Amino acid sequence: MKDHLHGLILDAVAQLRKEGLLAEEADVDVKVERTRDSSHGDFATNVAMVMAKHARRKPRDLAEMVIERLPSSASVSKVEVAGPGFINFYITDDVLQSVVKRIAAAGERYGHSTMGEGKLVQVEFVSANPTGPLHVGHGRGAAYGAAVADLLAAVGYRVHREYYVNDAGRQMDILAASVWLRYLQVCGEEIVFPTNGYKGDYVSDIARLLKEREGDRFKQAADDVLSGHPLDAQPDGSGDKEAYIDSVISRAKQLLGVDGYRTVFDHGLDLILDDIRQDLQEFGVTYDDWYSERSLTEGSSDKVQQALDRLESNGHIYLKEGAKWFKSSEFGDEKDRVVVRDNGQTTYFASDIAYHMEKLERGYERVIDVWGADHHGYIPRVKAALQALGDDVSKLDVLLVQFAILYRGGERVPMSTRSGSFVTLRELRNEVGNDAARFFYVMRKSEQHLDFDLDLAKSKSNENPIYYIQYAHARVCSVMRQLEEKGLSYDQKSAFSGLELLSEECEQALLVALAKFPEIVEAAALNHEPHQIAHYLRDTANKFHTYYNAHQFIVESGTRRNARLALILAVKQVLANGLRLLGVSAPESM
RNA sequence: GCGCCCGUAGCUCAGCUGGAUAGAGCGCCGCCCUCCGGAGGCGGAGGUCAGAGGUUCGAAUCCUCUCGGGCGCACCA
Numbered sequence: 001m002k003d004h005l006h007g008l009i010l011d012a013v014a015q016l017r018k019e020g021l022l023a024e025e026a027d028v029d030v031k032v033e034r035t036r037d038s039s040h041g042d043f044a045t046n047v048a049m050v051m052a053k054h055a056r057r058k059p060r061d062l063a064e065m066v067i068e069r070l071p072s073s074a075s076v077s078k079v080e081v082a083g084p085g086f087i088n089f090y091i092t093d094d095v096l097q098s099v100v101k102r103i104a105a106a107g108e109r110y111g112h113s114t115m116g117e118g119k120l121v122q123v124e125f126v127s128a129n130p131t132g133p134l135h136v137g138h139g140r141g142a143a144y145g146a147a148v149a150d151l152l153a154a155v156g157y158r159v160h161r162e163y164y165v166n167d168a169g170r171q172m173d174i175l176a177a178s179v180w181l182r183y184l185q186v187c188g189e190e191i192v193f194p195t196n197g198y199k200g201d202y203v204s205d206i207a208r209l210l211k212e213r214e215g216d217r218f219k220q221a222a223d224d225v226l227s228g229h230p231l232d233a234q235p236d237g238s239g240d241k242e243a244y245i246d247s248v249i250s251r252a253k254q255l256l257g258v259d260g261y262r263t264v265f266d267h268g269l270d271l272i273l274d275d276i277r278q279d280l281q282e283f284g285v286t287y288d289d290w291y292s293e294r295s296l297t298e299g300s301s302d303k304v305q306q307a308l309d310r311l312e313s314n315g316h317i318y319l320k321e322g323a324k325w326f327k328s329s330e331f332g333d334e335k336d337r338v339v340v341r342d343n344g345q346t347t348y349f350a351s352d353i354a355y356h357m358e359k360l361e362r363g364y365e366r367v368i369d370v371w372g373a374d375h376h377g378y379i380p381r382v383k384a385a386l387q388a389l390g391d392d393v394s395k396l397d398v399l400l401v402q403f404a405i406l407y408r409g410g411e412r413v414p415m416s417t418r419s420g421s422f423v424t425l426r427e428l429r430n431e432v433g434n435d436a437a438r439f440f441y442v443m444r445k446s447e448q449h450l451d452f453d454l455d456l457a458k459s460k461s462n463e464n465p466i467y468y469i470q471y472a473h474a475r476v477c478s479v480m481r482q483l484e485e486k487g488l489s490y491d492q493k494s495a496f497s498g499l500e501l502l503s504e505e506c507e508q509a510l511l512v513a514l515a516k517f518p519e520i521v522e523a524a525a526l527n528h529e530p531h532q533i534a535h536y537l538r539d540t541a542n543k544f545h546t547y548y549n550a551h552q553f554i555v556e557s558g559t560r561r562n563a564r565l566a567l568i569l570a571v572k573q574v575l576a577n578g579l580r581l582l583g584v585s586a587p588e589s590m
Numbered sequence: 591g592c593g594c595c596c597g598u599a600g601c602u603c604a605g606c607u608g609g610a611u612a613g614a615g616c617g618c619c620g621c622c623c624u625c626c627g628g629a630g631g632c633g634g635a636g637g638u639c640a641g642a643g644g645u646u647c648g649a650a651u652c653c654u655c656u657c658g659g660g661c662g663c664a665c666c667a
Binding site for chain 1: 592593594595596602603604605606607608609610611613614615616622625626627628629630631632646647648660661662663664665666667
C-alpha cells in the first residue's frame with residue numbers, strides 16, 4: 001500500500017515538472033508513512049513540505065497542486081491537506097477489510113516476506129565459555145539472538161545459527177584443573193582448593209562422575225600435586241592467585257600426561273557443553289552449528305596460523321619484547337594488540353581473528369555477533385583485524401546486549417559468578433517459565449539495561465504483559481469453543497461476504513493493527529529489534545480486549561457473526577505468529 | 591584520563607531512523623458483569639523529553655558542550 005501511494009505521488013510530481021511548475025532537480029526524500037492518529041487518515045506524505053523550499057511555494061499550496069495531479073486509485077477514498085502541509089490519504093474500507101482474507105490465506109506465514117531474497121546470514125550468539133552452566137546474563141543473549149535469527153528468517157534470509165565454543169585456552173585449563181582437584185578430593189586426598197578455581201557445585205558433580213567412570217587412574221598424592229607452587233592469594237593480600245593456578249595447571253599436565261590431561265579436560269568440557277545444549281534447547285533455542293575454537297588449529301589446516309601469516313605478509317605484524325603484535329591502531333583501535341605471547345602461545349584474540357576470517361570465507365552476506373555489552377571494547381580490534389586481512393568489514397554487525405538485573409520483592413537479586421552464587425538460566429526458567437523468560441528478555445531494547453522483575457513475570461494478572469497477550473489468544477479460542485457449544489460453526493464464505501459489516505471503530509482499529517504486522521516484522525528484523533514485536537503484540541492484544549468488552553461476537557445475524565469471527569480469528573493468527581517469533585507459546589486455554 | 595551505552599510521567603519503558611496536541615503499563619482516583627473466561631474494559635490526574643547552544647519549514651529524535659548513571663580500557667578468555 002505504501003509503495004502504491006508512493007508511486008501515485010511520484011506520478012503527480014513528475015506531472016508538475018512537465019508543466020514546468022517544479023524544477024527538475026530536487027532529489028528529495030519523499031516518505032509515505034502510516035499516521036499515528038486516525039484523524040489524520042491512514043497514510044501521510046511529507047512531499048509538499050520537503051519540496052516547498054525548492055518550489056518556492058507554501059507547503060500547503062504545493063500540497064494542493066500535488067493532490068490535483070494525483071492519479072485516481074481504487075484503494076484511496078479521500079485525500080486532503082492537513083497541518084503544516086501533510087497530504088493525508090484515506091484508504092477504502094474494502095482495502096482495509098481485505099487484510100482478514102490475506103491473513104486467512106497466509107496463515108502462519110502471515111507477516112513473513114521474501115525481502116531477504118534467500119541471502120545467507122550468520123547469527124552467532126551466547127557462545128559462553130563452557131566453564132559452567134549458563135546464567136541469567138547469557139539468557140538474554142540467547143533469547144535476543146534467537147529472536148533476531150527468527151526474525152531474519154521470517155523476512156526471507158537463510159539464517160545460520162552458530163555457537164562458538166571456547167574449548168581451548170586458559171579458562172578451560174582452569175576448569176580442567178578444578179575438576180581434577182575435586183576428583184582428588186573424591187579420591188580422599190586432602191586438597192586445599194585454589195582461590196581462582198571454579199568453585200561451583202557442578203564441578204564437584206563432574207568430578208564424582210569422573211571417579212565413577214575412570215576409577216583411581218588419575219589419582220595422585222596431594223603433596224605431589226600441591227607442593228612447590230608460588231603462593232596462592234592470601235586473606236592478607238599477599239600471594240598471587242593467577243600465578244598459583246597457572247602453576248597448578250602445568251603440574252596437572254605434567255602428572256597426568258598429555259592423554260590423561262586431555263581426558264579430564266574433555267570430560268568436563270563435554271558434560272558442561274551437553275548441559276548448555278540441553279538448557280538452550282529447553283529454552284527453545286537451537287543451533288545449526290557448535291563451532292569449536294579448537295578446530296581452528298587442529299585438523300588439516302591451522303586457521304590461526306593462516307590468519308597470522310596473512311596479517312604478517314600484509315605487513316601488519318611486528319615483534320616487541322618477545323611477543324608478536326598486530327598493528328590494530330592503524331585501523332582505528334586505540335592500541336596495538338598481542339597475538340602471540342612471548343611464551344609462544346597465541347592469544348584468544350588471535351583465535352578470534354581466525355574465526356572471523358573463516359566466517360567471512362564461508363560466504364555470508366552478513367555476519368552478526370551478539371555479545372554482552374561488557375565486550376564492547378573488543379569490537380574495534382576485531383574490525384581492525386578484518387580490515388587488515390583485506391576483508392569486507394561492513395559485513396560484520398556486532399549487536400550488544402546489556403545486562404539483565406533480577407529483582408525479587410523489589411530487591412535486587414545479588415549475582416556473582418566467581419563465588420558460585422549466581423542464578424542460572426535454568427533456575428530462572430524453572431521459576432518463571434520459558435514463555436515469561438523469553439518474553440521479558442526481549443521486551444526491552446537490547447542496549448537498554450533490563451530490570452527483570454521475577455514477581456511480575458510470575459504473576460497471572462493484567463500487570464504481566466505476557467499473560468495479557470496470551471490471554472487474548474486464549475480468549476479467541478474460548479469464543480470458538482463457545483460457538484461450538486451453541487451448536488454453531490464458523491462459515492468463512494459467509495464471513496468474507498460480510499466484511500463490510502466490520503465498521504465499528506474498534507474493528508477498524510484492529511484491522512489497521514493487523515495490516516501493520518508485516519511492516520513491524522520487517523522493521524524488527526532489519527533493525528534487530530525484537531522488542532518492537534513485543535510492543536506491537538501488547539498493543540494489538542489491548543485492541544482485541546477492548547473489542548471483546550464492547551461487542552458480542554456470537555450474535556444472531558449469521559453474516560455479522562461470521563465477519564466478526566473472521567476478524568478475531570485473524571487476531572488469533574497474528575498473535576500466534578508474533579509470539580512464535582519471540583519463542584513464546586500461544587496457548588488455547590490458560 | 592580515553593572510549594562505548596544510557597538520562598522521556600512517582601516507577602518500568604515505547605516513540606516507527608526529523609513530522610502534526612510527546613505515548614503505554616504499573617501505581618493513584620472514579621466508573622463498567624441478567625452478556626462469548628473480570629487473567630478484561632472505559633475515563634481522570636500526572637511531563638521544561640537531564641541542561642545549554644546549533645542545524646531547518648519542523649528536533650525527544652541529528653551535531654557540539656556541560657552535568658548525572660552504567661560498562662569497558664591485559665602478553666585473561
